[in-house]
Amino acid sequence: MYAFAYQKPATVAEAVKLLSADPEAKALAGGMTYIPVLKQRLARPSAVVDLSGLGLAGIGVSGGVVTIGAMTTHAAVAASAEVRRAIPALAALAGGIGDNEVRHRGTIGGSLANDDPTADYPAAVLALGATLRTDRRTIAADGYFQGMFTTALEPGEIITAVAFPVPEKAGYAKFPNPASRYAMVGVFVARGPQGVRVAVTGAGQGGVFRHTAMEKALEKSWSADALAGVATPAEGLNADLHGSAEYRAHLVGVMARRALAAAG
Amino acid sequence: MSLSVSLTVNGVSRTIVLDDPRVTLLDLLRERFDLTGTKKGCDRGQCGACTVLLGGRRINSCLALAASCDGAEVLTIEGLAQGGALHPVQAAFIAHDGFQCGFCTPGQIMSAVGLLGEGQAGDDPERVREGMSGNLCRCGAYVGITEAVLEAGRVLAGREKGTAP
Ligand code: FES
Ligand code: FES
Numbered sequence: 001m002y003a004f005a006y007q008k009p010a011t012v013a014e015a016v017k018l019l020s021a022d023p024e025a026k027a028l029a030g031g032m033t034y035i036p037v038l039k040q041r042l043a044r045p046s047a048v049v050d051l052s053g054l055g056l057a058g059i060g061v062s063g064g065v066v067t068i069g070a071m072t073t074h075a076a077v078a079a080s081a082e083v084r085r086a087i088p089a090l091a092a093l094a095g096g097i098g099d100n101e102v103r104h105r106g107t108i109g110g111s112l113a114n115d116d117p118t119a120d121y122p123a124a125v126l127a128l129g130a131t132l133r134t135d136r137r138t139i140a141a142d143g144y145f146q147g148m149f150t151t152a153l154e155p156g157e158i159i160t161a162v163a164f165p166v167p168e169k170a171g172y173a174k175f176p177n178p179a180s181r182y183a184m185v186g187v188f189v190a191r192g193p194q195g196v197r198v199a200v201t202g203a204g205q206g207g208v209f210r211h212t213a214m215e216k217a218l219e220k221s222w223s224a225d226a227l228a229g230v231a232t233p234a235e236g237l238n239a240d241l242h243g244s245a246e247y248r249a250h251l252v253g254v255m256a257r258r259a260l261a262a263a264g
Numbered sequence: 265m266s267l268s269v270s271l272t273v274n275g276v277s278r279t280i281v282l283d284d285p286r287v288t289l290l291d292l293l294r295e296r297f298d299l300t301g302t303k304k305g306c307d308r309g310q311c312g313a314c315t316v317l318l319g320g321r322r323i324n325s326c327l328a329l330a331a332s333c334d335g336a337e338v339l340t341i342e343g344l345a346q347g348g349a350l351h352p353v354q355a356a357f358i359a360h361d362g363f364q365c366g367f368c369t370p371g372q373i374m375s376a377v378g379l380l381g382e383g384q385a386g387d388d389p390e391r392v393r394e395g396m397s398g399n400l401c402r403c404g405a406y407v408g409i410t411e412a413v414l415e416a417g418r419v420l421a422g423r424e425k426g427t428a429p
Contacts, residue, residue, distance in 0.1 A: 006267060006285030006331050028332070035288075035327045036308040048285070050332045075321070099398025100378065101312055104321040105328065180310075181397075 001038040005047040011054065012158060016135050018049050020156035025049055027158060029071060029110030032102050056109065056160055061086050064166045064193075070109025070159040075100070077108065087128070089170040089188070089263065093120050096174065098181050109159040115207060117148035117238070118182040122208035124172065125162060126199035127188035133161045148207040167192030169222070171263025173255045174202065177242060184242055185251040187211075189259045191222060198256065203237045203248045214256055224257040269334045273297060274343025282330060289333050290314045290325035293340060301341035301370045305400075312399035315371035315378070316340050322378030324398075341370035344377065352419040353377050353412070362412035364403035375399045376413045380420055387414060 007025075009015040019025050024046035028034055037043050056071035061082045068077060077083055078095030097103055097111075097120050111121045112132065124130070125141045132139045135158045144152045153159070167190045174186030183202030190197050196218045198211040217226045232252040237245040270279040273293070280296055290307075293299045293316070305313030307326045314326040317339040344351040353376045356362070363369040375396055385391040392413045393406070401409065 001286045004285065006329070008332065008334075028329075031327055031329070031332075032309060035329070038286075039308055048329075050329070052332055099312070100382075100395060101315055101322050101324045101375070101398040102309065104318075104323050 002044045004045050008050040008053045012135050030105040030107040032106040033114050066164045067161050069161050071107050074103035074106050086166045089172045090124050093124050093172045115149050115151050117207040118202040123186050123188035123199040123201040126208050127190040127197045128164045129194040130162050130164045134159050145208050165193050169263045171259040173258035175251050185248050185255050187255040187259045205236050224260050267331050272337045285331050287330045289328040289330050292330040299340050299342050313368050313371040315374045322375050353416040356412040356416040360408045360412040362408040363405050368401045372399045380417050
């Protein structure tokens with residue numbers, strides 16, 4: 001790590017002020033990505049602004065919406081009786097991120113701010129049509145993800161919570177990289193107030209994306225059979241030592257069928 | 265910049281002034297508190313050798329800045345045995361040969377204590393393996409580790425009921 005100053009503000013307003021006053025300052029959530037980034041000297045922030053003292057952890061359900069505070073850990077989401085009841089697919093997704101040690105520190109806000117193209121949460125946020133709340137506004141999922149590691153967040157803007165409308169049905173399935181548990185391909189399917197939405201993570205070079213061809217097919221018939229003739233072009237998909245773009249395209253179909261089976 | 269950090273480590277309150285915020289919880293434990301039972305394997309969150317309980321939950325101490333743990337309660341391998349009597353998880357690791365070189369063992373044991381506290385594995389070996397998946401063992405002692413965790417789970421459950429051993 002290069003040297004940095006450490007700040008642990010007690011209010012969101014104070015944190016925003018620190019981050020806005022200094023463009024080289026960086027926010028720290030759970031640190032599951034950012035601490036390794038610092039250790040590898042891939043970043044050189046002037047200051048690290050620790051968000052763990054802002055009281056942003058917690059889960060609430062009301063009026064058909066599950067609201068999760070940005071600093072809520074994956075383990076807390078996975079274990080939450082309320083989330084399990086309202087959106088079991090979301091609890092299951094959180095319980096499949098990394099390993100237990102990671103899930104006890106890693107946060108939903110940190111994951112979404114980082115927007116790793118192979119992270120799990122972006123698929124849930126996009127498929128469920130969630131809304132991100134920040135210190136200054138709300139951002140709809142459709143406008144939030146803007147390519148890998150790129151989001152609609154402005155400099156100094158902090159996610160405070162994520163609001164998920166409760167779907168009628170939802171399911172998630174991923175093909176995890178066996179070592180890291182990151183999604184080589186993850187597909188989240190949901191049917192709810194915003195119609196049918198299918199989001200794919202891990203596969204796209206531009207990060208998470210909606211699979212509109214699958215959405216159309218599932219609008220007509222919510223069943224694995226409906227996906228039989230739906231193609232996923234390999235163009236624009238990731239290729240690496242773990243799998244070619246064609247292989248990932250194939251996995252998108254397999255994971256979508258598994259996600260549907262999980263959704264019931 | 266200097267930062268004062270107060271922690272309860274294995275039941276003892278400790279306060280230390282850090283001259284640099286880059287110190288991780290792992291380095292604080294090993295190099296400032298001389299608690300070298302917690303190991304540094306990868307130093308980037310991949311191996312679990314540095315697992316400790318923070319506020320009762322297992323974490324990778326190499327991925328936590330010591331400064332952000334201010335006020336927290338930490339349990340390390342050194343704090344498990346009580347008055348010379350091994351913790352049931354420690355005893356079970358010995359009984360089932362849950363290690364070879366021993367480097368990953370403090371992390372494995374702390375992770376197992378965390379897992380049994382979470383109560384999410386029961387007596388299902390597959391769920392124990394999944395629950396322990398954040399802890400790698402280069403010697404491949406996984407079979408013994410799984411057996412040890414299952415037995416420790418039985419011992420602890422028996423203690424709760426006031427029946428067995
Ligand atoms: S040393 Fe912390 S996970 Fe490997
Ligand atoms: S006993 Fe050697 S690494 Fe696990």
